[in-house]
Each structure stands twice: as structure tokens, then as C-alpha cells.
Amino acid sequence: MTHRSRGFTRVATSVLLAVIAFIFAFPLFYLISTSLKTKADLFAPVPSLFPPAPTIDPYISVLFTRGFGGLLVNSVVVGLSATVLSICVAFAICYPITRLPASPRLRAFVLSWALSLRFLPPVAVVIPYFAIVRTIGLYNQLPALILVYTIFNLPLAIWMLRGFLDEIPLEIEEAALVDGASRWYAFRTILLPLSRTGILAVVIIVFAFDWAEFLFAFILTATPQAMTFPVGVQGLVTQFEIIWNDMAAGAVIAIVIPLSLMIIARRHVMTGLTFGVIREK
Amino acid sequence: MSGNGVNAAPAHPFAIGARIRTTWMARSRQEQLVYKLLLPVFGTVFVLATIPFILAVIQAVTSDSGGFIGLENFGRALGNPLLYESIKQTGIYAAIALPIEILGGLGIALLVHRTVRSNIIRAAIYIAAMIPIVIPQIAVGVVFRLVYAADYGILNVLLGQTGPHQPLWLSSPPLAMIATASVDIWQWTPFVYLVMFAGLQTVPSESVEAAQVDGATTWTQFRHIELPYLRPLLLLVLFFRIADVIRVFDHVYVLTGGGPGTTTQFLSLYIYRIGFKFSDLGQASALAVLVMVAMTLFYTIVLRFLPADRG
Numbered sequence: 001m002t003h004r005s006r007g008f009t010r011v012a013t014s015v016l017l018a019v020i021a022f023i024f025a026f027p028l029f030y031l032i033s034t035s036l037k038t039k040a041d042l043f044a045p046v047p048s049l050f051p052p053a054p055t056i057d058p059y060i061s062v063l064f065t066r067g068f069g070g071l072l073v074n075s076v077v078v079g080l081s082a083t084v085l086s087i088c089v090a091f092a093i094c095y096p097i098t099r100l101p102a103s104p105r106l107r108a109f110v111l112s113w114a115l116s117l118r119f120l121p122p123v124a125v126v127i128p129y130f131a132i133v134r135t136i137g138l139y140n141q142l143p144a145l146i147l148v149y150t151i152f153n154l155p156l157a158i159w160m161l162r163g164f165l166d167e168i169p170l171e172i173e174e175a176a177l178v179d180g181a182s183r184w185y186a187f188r189t190i191l192l193p194l195s196r197t198g199i200l201a202v203v204i205i206v207f208a209f210d211w212a213e214f215l216f217a218f219i220l221t222a223t224p225q226a227m228t229f230p231v232g233v234q235g236l237v238t239q240f241e242i243i244w245n246d247m248a249a250g251a252v253i254a255i256v257i258p259l260s261l262m263i264i265a266r267r268h269v270m271t272g273l274t275f276g277v278i279r280e281k
Numbered sequence: 282m283s284g285n286g287v288n289a290a291p292a293h294p295f296a297i298g299a300r301i302r303t304t305w306m307a308r309s310r311q312e313q314l315v316y317k318l319l320l321p322v323f324g325t326v327f328v329l330a331t332i333p334f335i336l337a338v339i340q341a342v343t344s345d346s347g348g349f350i351g352l353e354n355f356g357r358a359l360g361n362p363l364l365y366e367s368i369k370q371t372g373i374y375a376a377i378a379l380p381i382e383i384l385g386g387l388g389i390a391l392l393v394h395r396t397v398r399s400n401i402i403r404a405a406i407y408i409a410a411m412i413p414i415v416i417p418q419i420a421v422g423v424v425f426r427l428v429y430a431a432d433y434g435i436l437n438v439l440l441g442q443t444g445p446h447q448p449l450w451l452s453s454p455p456l457a458m459i460a461t462a463s464v465d466i467w468q469w470t471p472f473v474y475l476v477m478f479a480g481l482q483t484v485p486s487e488s489v490e491a492a493q494v495d496g497a498t499t500w501t502q503f504r505h506i507e508l509p510y511l512r513p514l515l516l517l518v519l520f521f522r523i524a525d526v527i528r529v530f531d532h533v534y535v536l537t538g539g540g541p542g543t544t545t546q547f548l549s550l551y552i553y554r555i556g557f558k559f560s561d562l563g564q565a566s567a568l569a570v571l572v573m574v575a576m577t578l579f580y581t582i583v584l585r586f587l588p589a590d591r592g
Contacts, residue, residue, distance in 0.1 A: 013396040017406075020389065024413065024467065027424045030435050034427055046443055047433055092322035096315040106315070110323060112584055117330060118521075119580045121528040123549040124569035127556050128336035151330050183314075212417035214531045215549075219557065230419040230531075237426060237535050244433055251423035255416050262415040269411055270475055277517055278479045 035059070035248035042244050058249035067224060068232050068250065075229040078142055078217075079210040082149035086206050087199060089150065090157035098165040099173065099191070111162065114155035115275060122152070122215045133220055140222045148220070149210045156272055157206050163276040164198025165191075201268035208258035229254055334573055340566035354567040358555075364568070366543050367551035373458060374547060375526045378465040383518060385466070386473025387511070391503065393474075394481040407478075410471035418468075422535025425464045426451075429536065451537050454544045461533050461545050468532075469525070473518050480514040481507060513586075520583045527576065548572070 035058050036051040063069045097107045129148060130139075138144035168191065176186045217228040224232075233250040236243065262269050270278040341354045358364065397403055413421070428436050429450035437447045450460045484507050492502050530549040533539065539546035539554065546554065552572065556565030 010396065013392060017389075017392070017397075021409065024409070024471070027428050027467070028412070030427055031424045042433075046438055047435065049435070089322055089326060092318060093326075096319040100311050100315045100318075102312075102315045102319070106319075110319070113327065116577070116580050119524045119576045119583070121524075121549055121572055121576065123528065123530060123552045124337070124572040124576075125333050127552070127562060127565050127569045128333035128340060130556075131336060131340060131562070132332070147329070151326060154326060208415060212415075212419075214417070214419045215553075219553075230417055233419050233423060234531075234535060237423060242426075242430075242433075244427065247423055248427060251420040254420045258415050258417060259412065262411060263408065266408060266411060269415070270479060273414065273472065274476060274517065274521075277514070278476060 031248050031251060034244055035252045037245045058245040062246050062249045070224055071227050071229045071232040075211055078145045079207045081146045082210045083203055083207040085150040086154050086157040089154055090161045093158055094161045094165055098162055114158045117155045126216055126219050130219055140226045142226050144220050145217055148216050153206050153209050157202050159275040160202045160272050164195050168194050201265045204261045204265040205272040208261045211258050337566045337569045341570050354563040358564050358567040367546050367548050371547040374462050377462040379522055381466050382470045382473050385470045387477045389474045390477035390481055410475050413468045414472050418531035421468055422532035425536060429460045452541050454541055457537050457541055457544045461536055464532050476514050476518050480511045484510045516586050
């Protein structure tokens with residue numbers, strides 16, 4: 001390739017990547033722009049690209065006037081509880097299959113069972129759960145959501161945690177065991193501190209998934225007492241007359257939390273999404 | 282068998298100085314520990330995750346009053362032409378979205394891999410590509426409502442089509458399909474990109490350099506050196522994306538609610554409609570059972586290509 005044609009390729013590639021980036025970024029830009037518009041701006045004959053007089057009123061309206069602050073609290077409570085439960089259960093399952101001489105068949109069974117849950121469409125699962133939850137009196141109650149989220153984000157927790165635990169050499173614990181430490185002591189003082197980074201990554205990513213979940217919450221809750229934030233955002237959309245700026249503000253709030261969490265845990269996001277196939281080194 | 286050592290394995294004379302795992306006594310005790318630790322928790326979770334399936338079967342073969350009605354609900358579920366309509370629409374959606382996502386993601390990954398050398402720009406693209414993926418699907422629906430809606434959507438404004446004859450992206454049949462599929466493409470092409478880009482980093486640079494010395498063209502370099510490394514990842518992405526298309530619900534519910542007519546009433550939306558709009562939980566349970574069986578079959582195929590324990 002001559003020098004000039006290489007320069008041309010370079011420019012062409014940059015332009016192409018910039019165009020792609022623009023197409024992907026533009027809808028988000030317009031969302032933020034709309035979320036900063038005043039109510040009066042909504043009645044402009046042609047909607048403007050930028051908010052003529054930026055205001056945070058839509059955010060105040062969503063969180064306080066419409067009472068979505070309560071839904072935000074529900075989402076956090078459900079997300080945190082389900083995340084903590086998922087991690088504890090995942091540890092109880094991953095410890096024996098990674099630190100003890102479990103048979104390869106058992107290990108493969110547990111892991112492939114976990115992955116199989118990823119292939120079940122939530123809508124098929126929610127129909128029987130709807131019946132269970134109503135029968136045992138948990139309909140429109142946060143514990144029902146916590147339970148369902150714990151189970152259905154468990155595969156992610158198991159696969160990620162197993163990846164992290166596999167990277168910690170067995171010998172470190174064994175040295176302590178040979179010196180007379182109990183398994184529990186070795187777990188607490190050696191394995192747990194060593195896997196801290198991994199646990200944090202799993203917590204962040206599982207919480208982000210719990211946070212974003214919609215269908216289970218939509219069907220298993222009915223009032224703001226137990227509704228999660230995404231259900232509230234959906235409610236802003238299907239009303240007869242959409243209040244665009246409030247709807248956009250609700251979506252921005254729904255986006256900001258998982259987005260900032262994922263940026264913190266960015267090195268592990270792809271590991272989580274691909275169940276450990278992609279590993280950051 | 283654990284007579285004298287109880288749980289102080291290291292005190293056992295044979296264990297001193299030796300790796301615990303290699304002593305037979307300790308090993309068998311450890312194997313017992315595997316089951317003692319694993320069974321209670323895994324058993325509980327396994328039951329909780331399996332109950333829905335059993336319950337769906339029970340719900341499907343009983344009437345609301347509790348009597349056994351056999352396969353009547355399955356008959357109604359399979360006899361409903363709208364089921365086949367929803368499968369067809371789901372297929373069209375997948376046929377539009379998946380090839381563009383996979384080829385687009387792969388193409389951009391090759392482009393960035395070959396031409397972007399700066400690590401800072403690569404890291405910036407990595408973060409940027411993660412953004413659509415981590416946005417909750419409901420919010421993605423809202424984002425594109427603002428793009429496609431008639432009268433307020435920005436797309437028609439940009440196209441200069443704001444009059445009475447503007448294209449109705451969300452409420453005219455072929456356009457609604459294109460609009461909902463385009464959202465899928467917007468959200469998941471970056472995912473394919475990230476997987477493929479990560480895959481390209483695993484191709485040994487020596488083989489690439491050797492090929493370039495031999496005068497390989499860009500295409501042969503891709504076809505014979507890079508593609509073999511990417512093939513398992515392409516399969517993985519394809520499987521995950523197929524599973525995701527079957528569960529597509531949130532963004533479509535926000536954008537079109539399944540309409541106009543049945544244009545975007547994809548499988549998950551159809552089951553939801555039967556169960557919760559028509560309150561026909563019997564038929565919906567039958568559909569849930571059928572979908573779970575179908576996805577389990579699909580999963581056994583997936584496992585054949587992706588061994589569950591990849592070490």
C-alpha cells in the first residue's frame with residue numbers, strides 16, 4: 001500500500017467510525033435533551049433538538065410529584081437483597097465445585113443447569129410464579145420479587161464467581177489446612193479476602209441486572225407499594241397523553257444507575273454477559 | 282471410616298507433609314463435604330427453579346375449578362392461529378436483526394482491530410460500546426419512542442416529514458417491524474462487537490505476520506487465520522441472541538404494545554397477552570410448557586457445541 005492510500009484508508013475509517021458512533025449516540029442525546037425541556041416546550045409545533053430553556057423540573061416531577069422516589073427505594077431494596085442472596089447462594093454452590101474434589105460430572109451438571117436458566121424466557125416462568133405468589137399471599141410484595149430475582153440471576157453469579165475462584169490457586173488454602181487450620185477458618189481468612197475483587201464485580205453486575213428487570217416486576221406487583229422503578233417508567237409511556245419530558249427524565253434515572261455501576265466494573269461486564277467466555281486479562 | 286481424625290485431617294500421620302488431596306482418607310472425607318455443602322443449597326435452588334415447570338404442567342391440565350381436563354389447553358394453544366402468526370413475526374424480527382447485528386458487529390470489530398492502534402481510543406470504544414448493552418430494556422423503549430413517535434419523534438423532524446403524511450414508524454405494519462428490530466440492532470450490535478473484538482485479540486500475532494509476509498490479502502487473512510478463532514464465539518453469540526429474541530418483550534411493549542394488529546406481537550408478547558390480557562392462564566400455561574420444552578431442546582443442542590465446563 002502506498003503512503004497516500006494508507007492515509008486515505010485512515011481518514012475513511014475514522015469517518016465511518018464517527019458516523020457509527022453518531023448513530024448510536026444520537027438517540028441518547030435526544031433523550032437527555034428531552035428530559036431537560038419545560039412543559040411549554042412540549043407544545044412547540046416542531047420539537048427542538050436542544051432544550052430552549054434547560055430545567056430539571058421533569059426530574060423533580062418524576063421523583064417527587066409522581067412519587068417515583070418510593071419506586072426507586074423499592075428497586076434498591078429488591079436489588080440489594082436479591083444480590084446479597086444470589087452471592088451467598090452462589091458461594092455455597094461454587095465453593096464445593098471449585099475448592100473441593102467434586103467429580104467433573106457433578107461440576108458440569110451444576111454449571112450447565114445454571115446456564116440453562118439463561119435460556120428460559122421469563123414470560124414462560126412468570127405464569128406459574130404468578131399462581132404461586134398469589135396462592136402464598138406474596139402478590140404485590142417485595143419478597144416475591146427478591147426470591148424470583150435471586151433465582152434467575154443466580155446463573156450469572158455462579159458463572160462469574162466460579163471464574164474468579166478458579167483463578168485462586170488451591171495450594172494457598174491447602175498450606176493453611178496442612179498447618180492445622182479448619183476449612184471455615186481458611187475460607188474466611190484466605191479465600192474470602194482473595195476473592196474480594198471478584199465478589200465486588202459480581203455484586204455490581206448482578207445488582208445492575210436486578211435493577212433493569214421489568215417483566216417479573218410488571219406482573220408480580222400492582223401498586224406503588226411494591227412496584228419497581230422500571231415498572232413506573234413504563235407507566236409513563238402508555239398513558240393516553242405522554243408527558244414526554246417526565247418520561248425521558250424517568251428513563252434517564254433508570255439508565256444512570258446501571259450505567260455508572262457498569263463503568264465501575266467495566267473490566268468484568270463482558271465476562272458476566274458471556275458467562276465467562278470472554279475474560280479480561 | 283473417619284474414626285480417629287475427625288476433622289483434624291492435618292493431624293493424621295499420613296497427611297503430614299503431603300498434599301491433603303492426595304491422601305485417600307482425606308479425599309473421601311472431602312468428597313463427602315462436597316455433597317454436604319452443595320446439596321442443601323443447590324437442592325433448594327434447583328427445586329425453586331423447577332417448580333414453575335411442574336406447576337405450569339399442572340395448571341395446563343387442570344381447569345380453573347381444579348378438575349383434570351387432559352390436553353384440552355394444549356389443543357387450544359396449538360389450535361390458535363395467532364400462535365403461528367407470533368412465531369412467524371418473531372422469525373422475521375430475528376431474520377432482520379440477527380444478521381445485521383452479527384455481521385455489523387464483526388465488521389466493526391475487524392475495522393477497529395486493523396486500523397485503530399491507540400489504546401486510549403480502543404478503551405474509549407470499549408466503554409462506548411458497553412453503554413447500549415447496560416441500559417435497561419424499558420429505558421431503551423423510551424429512548425426509541427422519542428425517536429420514532431409520530432408528531433413528537435425526532436426522526437420525522439430530521440427527515441422533514443412532520444405533516445399529516447408523515448411515516449408512522451410505530452403504527453403501520455412493515456414500519457413497526459423495522460422500528461422494533463432496529464432497536465434490537467442498536468442495542469446488541471455493540472455486544473457482538475465487544476465479543477468479536479475480544480476474540481480478535483486472542484489471534485496470535487505471529488500467524489498474522491507470517492500470513493502477511495506470504496502476501497495474504499485482507500480476506501484470506503480473515504478467512505483462514507482469524508475466522509477459526511472467532512467461530513466458537515460466533516456460535517455463542519448466535520445462541521445467546523436467539524434465546525434473547527425468544528424473550529424480547531420490554532422495548533416492544535413500550536414501543537408498539539405488540540401492534541399494529543399482530544405485526545410486532547412476538548412470542549413473549551403473545552403469551553403475555555393470552556395469560557394476562559385475556560386472563561386465559563390455562564392456555565398460557567400450556568404455551569409456557571411448550572416454550573420451556575422447546576428451549577430445553579434448543580439448550581441441549583447448544584451444549585453440544587459449547588461444552589458447559591470450558592475449564
